[in-house]
Structures are given as C-alpha cells and as structure tokens.
Amino acid sequence: MHKNQTHVAFYIYQLHGGGAERVLVNLMQYFIRQGLKIDLVLNSVTGPYLPQVPSEVRIVDLNAPKPFRHGIPQLMRYLRNEKPSIMVVSLHPCIEAALVAKLLTFSSTQIVVREDSNLSLDAKMSTGRVHRAPLFAKLLYPWAHKIIAVSQGVAADLVQITGMPKKRIEVIYNPIVTPNLGKKSQESVEHSWFKPGEPPVIIGVGRLVPQKDFPMLIQAFAQVRKVRPCRLMILGQGSEQQNLNNLIAKLGLENDVTMLGFVQNPYSYMAKAKVLALSSAWEGFGNVIVEAMAVGTPVISTDCQSGPAEVLANGKYGWLVPVGDSKAMAEAILSVLSGSSKPVDAGWLDQFNLESVCQKYLDTLRIPKFVFEAGVAK
Numbered sequence: 001m002h003k004n005q006t007h008v009a010f011y012i013y014q015l016h017g018g019g020a021e022r023v024l025v026n027l028m029q030y031f032i033r034q035g036l037k038i039d040l041v042l043n044s045v046t047g048p049y050l051p052q053v054p055s056e057v058r059i060v061d062l063n064a065p066k067p068f069r070h071g072i073p074q075l076m077r078y079l080r081n082e083k084p085s086i087m088v089v090s091l092h093p094c095i096e097a098a099l100v101a102k103l104l105t106f107s108s109t110q111i112v113v114r115e116d117s118n119l120s121l122d123a124k125m126s127t128g129r130v131h132r133a134p135l136f137a138k139l140l141y142p143w144a145h146k147i148i149a150v151s152q153g154v155a156a157d158l159v160q161i162t163g164m165p166k167k168r169i170e171v172i173y174n175p176i177v178t179p180n181l182g183k184k185s186q187e188s189v190e191h192s193w194f195k196p197g198e199p200p201v202i203i204g205v206g207r208l209v210p211q212k213d214f215p216m217l218i219q220a221f222a223q224v225r226k227v228r229p230c231r232l233m234i235l236g237q238g239s240e241q242q243n244l245n246n247l248i249a250k251l252g253l254e255n256d257v258t259m260l261g262f263v264q265n266p267y268s269y270m271a272k273a274k275v276l277a278l279s280s281a282w283e284g285f286g287n288v289i290v291e292a293m294a295v296g297t298p299v300i301s302t303d304c305q306s307g308p309a310e311v312l313a314n315g316k317y318g319w320l321v322p323v324g325d326s327k328a329m330a331e332a333i334l335s336v337l338s339g340s341s342k343p344v345d346a347g348w349l350d351q352f353n354l355e356s357v358c359q360k361y362l363d364t365l366r367i368p369k370f371v372f373e374a375g376v377a378k
Helices: 018-032 068-080 094-105 120-125 126-142 152-162 181-185 214-227 242-250 266-272 287-294 324-338 348-353 354-365
Strands: 008-011 038-042 058-061 087-089 110-115 146-149 169-171 201-204 231-235 257-261 275-278 299-303 319-321
Touching: 008 018, 008 068, 008 094, 018 038, 018 087, 018 146, 018 287, 018 354, 068 094, 094 110, 094 126, 110 324, 110 354, 120 126, 120 146, 120 152, 126 152, 146 152, 146 354, 152 169, 152 231, 181 266, 181 287, 214 242, 214 324, 231 266, 242 257, 266 287, 266 348, 275 287, 275 324, 287 299, 287 348, 299 324, 319 324, 348 354
Parallel strands: 008 038, 008 087, 038 058, 087 110, 110 146, 146 169, 201 231, 201 275, 231 257, 275 299, 299 319
Antiparallel strands: none
C-alpha cells in the first residue's frame, strides 16, 4: 500500500478519560486511514483510552512523570532522533514542554498547539502550574507553527491573553460524530435503571473534577426528585469522587444517584437517558453535548465560557442555564421530563463530523489527503 510519508506525532501526558484524550484518539484513527506515519508520545503510558489507539500507531513512552524536569529532556531527545514533521500537542503543561523542547533543539518539527479549554478560567480556578499558563502562552505561543482553538470562545480568550492577532489562531471544532457512534449508541446496557417501567434517568458525563461542578447537578437533582420520581447517573472518574459520595449521602440520595466510573461506551447510556445535563463552571467546547445531540438525547448545559452556547446555537438546540444555578438547572430538567423538546436540525451536526473536521486539520497542517481503495492510493 502506498504511504503518505508525512510523520505526525501526537503528544499528551497520558490517555485518561477526558475529552481532549478522546479527540486525539479520533484524530489518530482518521490519520492512520490516510496512510500517515503516526507516533503517540506520552509521559506515562496509562489511561482507559489506550485500547482504542490503532495498532498502527507507535506509542512512545517518555517515562517522564514531571513534564518539565523529566519531560523536556526526553522530548528533546525524541525530536532530535525521530524528527517528526509535525507534533500536535494538547493540554498544559505538555504544550509548554513541547515548545521549550523545540526551541532548545532548534528542531524543524512544526509544533501545533491544540487549546482545549478557556485558559483564563483554567488559570483562575485551578491550582499548580496551570495558573501560570497564560504567562507561558504569551511567551511561547508565538513560536508555535499553528494554534488551533476548539471554539470561538477559546480563540477570543487566547487573543486576549497572548496579544496575538486573531488570524494566527484557527478555530476547528472537535471531531465528535464518528461513523460508529450511532452503532455504539444502540448497544444494550445491562443496568436495571433502563428496564421498562423504571423512572427516567438524567445523565451527567465528565471527569469528576471541580471544573465540572457535579455538586451543582446533584443539588439540582435533589430539587427535581422532590417533584417527581427520577434517577441521576454520572459517568466519569476523578479526584472529587469521595466528596460527591459524601454529598449524595448528606442529601439522602443513595438510592437514586449512581456513579459508574469511566465507561468505554458512554453513548449507549446517553441514548437511553431522558436528558443529558452538563453542569460545568467552564469548558472549552463540551464534547458530551455533541455526543448527546448525535444520539437524540435532549441537552441542558450551563451557559459557561466557552463552547456550550456555540454548540447549542445559543439555546436553539438545548437549554442554557446560568453557571452554578441549581434552581435553574432543576427547572430545565423538569421541563424536559415533562415533554419539552428542541429538535436538532439534521445539518447542524455536520460541523462536528469526523470526516469534515479531520479534513480541516489536514488543510491546516497542509497534509494532502489520500483515499485508499483496494490497497491503492488515489
């Protein structure tokens, strides 16, 4: 089979069950089908998405627990030895480490930054090195070959932080609607809550971290539960799990709220839920919103920066409620459970389609597209 000789590396810390990791897996799966030579560079070869990485992808283990102290020297060695044409890097501080490694090695590798979140709010609300990310972005992002923001809101935030012209930042939405998403959504779910005659299920999906503000969703659910029978199912893992368990117990909701951890196929759960609720304090895009719309499940989201309002067409295709407002969230949930609907136009989801989004990546990276039929490149 003819191969496109472009060598692309994807760099991220590890493949934990977050949205950025899911997007990289989707991109790699598509790029492999284009005949590209793909490396996945990880500080730690861990995470539940590893089984979904195509076998043709070479996984490079930096074995670098600290992205700066250990990661930069290992990245420098990798860039010198492997010389990929392009390195697509996501999440902080991996972005900073990759740009520093390139500068120190005078590497010809083109570093492409994927900014997945509203960096100003990330820095304001987070601890650790992330709170210095805006300063690093101002200093280092001008050295990136390309900067891709996952939403218009993220792009506007980067312009404000870095002072770079808007034309230096390209907005490309995440590739969420894959060819097998619909098929996966139809798979059976072995959970008693989805049996006929059971109360409706509200679903929340995301990492159990402060950013996602699951306490607000649980408090909203408690208000809904006082009005009508229903249940809340949360998919995801993270540092806040014990705190959330404590809140569930405090509110006496142990029989009506369940946390199932990371699920390899969340789409089948989403498709069987009556509504998906996103309670985030801030976002970059909101992958789960698109996933829910794609499987036909109504969506309620906080009107947080950045992404949800864009994805939901400012409320045309879903309900937007103020950040942190559990009462408004509860009212929206009750409205949906009572039969309110906001149908999604068929063409709206095309902009989040794997094929169309990945073609934008190929165009931005100036990689020619190869179409394979019967082993022959066209």
